Amino acid sequence: xxxxxxxxxxxxxxxxxxxxxxxxxxxxxxxxxxxxxxxxxxxxxxxxxxxxxxxxxxxxxxxxxxxxxxxxxxxxxxxxxx
Numbered sequence: 001x002x003x004x005x006x007x008x009x010x011x012x013x014x015x016x017x018x019x020x021x022x023x024x025x026x027x028x029x030x031x032x033x034x035x036x037x038x039x040x041x042x043x044x045x046x047x048x049x050x051x052x053x054x055x056x057x058x059x060x061x062x063x064x065x066x067x068x069x070x071x072x073x074x075x076x077x078x079x080x081x082x
Contacts, residue, residue: 008082010041010061011075013049021045025077032077040064041078 013019021043024033040063041047048062058069 010078
């Protein structure tokens with residue numbers, strides 16, 4: 001199996017698995033990054049991928065003891081720790 005190129009993001013997290021947030025991608029606008037942080041997606045936070053919509057997007061993640069639904073593009077902007 002080949003290694004994945006680039007950092008692993010929240011969108012790559014398999015269902016039912018946990019990940020620890022390393023950073024939010026700097027390519028996001030400051031407003032988008034602030035909104036994700038306000039929802040609890042901060043460095044050091046532990047996130048679990050709960051479930052995905054039938055057509056594959058959006059996905060529900062559990063962070064800070066509550067569920068948050070993110071689109072794939074938003075989840076790809078959240079980088080997980082190695």
